[in-house]
Amino acid sequence: VSWLTKVRATSFEHMYMLDHWPDPLPEPPPHDLWQAPFVFARSDAPLGELAARMLRAGELWFANHDMCAHNELIIAHAEVPWFCGFQRAARPDEAHIRIGPLPLRVLAPADATPLLHLPLVFRESLQASSRQLWQRLAGQTK
């Protein structure tokens, strides 16, 4: 096995959340790296599966291999009250904060960007919201 073959297989499993390498490999839609978990998601996937993909996307967004300048990411369902939030550490010895999924409507679809082919929307913000508020909401996350 070559290193590239191993890394690609691991990446499909971890980032794209596929348990096998698609053959033939379809041409992917343009996507940021953090959006990889959504590329192969079904549009009618149950909330539980979408939640798992949202949380993996959040991990990738925290790793920030897209080198983006945003400090906060909200991913929400476009139709039902349901969201996840991710806020970066911004000062020494802070940790990243993850919220959700929680059954709240925090993002109007009109104020957000559709997420690929899915009933999800997202919004990235350069300025983060109150860290205290986020920590309180994170405490409500199961």
Added chain:
Amino acid sequence: MAPEVTISLLSFGAFSSTRTALELAGLGPRLSSIEILWDNYCAADPVQLADDLASFADRTLIHIMWSRFLDLDDSAFDEYLTHLGAHVRVLRPIAVSDHLCRFCFDGYFVGAAQEHTYDRIEHVASRIARYQDAIGMQLLIENNASLEYPATTQSEFLHAVMERTGCGIMFDISNAVVGELNGRGAVTSWLPLLAGRDVRCHVGSYYWDDQVDRAIDSHDREVSEATRAAIRAVHAAATIQSITYERDANRDSASIAADLRDIRASLCL
């Protein structure tokens, strides 16, 4: 001037543990310079970041892993350079370094950087020239931990790029050891490129992956004896300005401190 041994301050979450490791290593609470992996700070306010880093060191080195500067289209590359340039103007680093790597295949990302194929020199040189214009200083290019390509292929390509663009090298000593373990050429095959130069270096660690039958750069364990021997060889051949110690996982402060002491001993400090 004696080489400086410093450390990569991996992320905001690593400040306290890094400070502890430096104190355990006898390097005190402040260094002359500290390196940051900019990937983990690029969303930060650069003015605030400069203040935070000032508690560690007088000067900063910026190292970048995932810029994908060879893969990006022109507009995304410009956007990246504008973003980085804003930080460089505030942080005023003494060095900025990046890699020749691939991160995307057939439109899909991979989770670990893949070695460049050492071709398309016009594209590589053009991107490095734009990079240097944007940051207003020389860019240092790090050598890869070779799995498939001979060290001589890589060093000749880097030399050609350096000649064309005026960029420098960030010599990763443990990456050269990985290449040697993978049968891609001895560490000493790099010495003609380094000889007589002032070089900044990285030192990290690696493991042997049985599945691919190769040594893999990993930054997750102690520095090997082979790497310490390579530090001595490089020190004898070139003028080492600094060695940055990289530890991304298994960040035990005592283990990091022991490595820092060993690196200093390899430099007779």
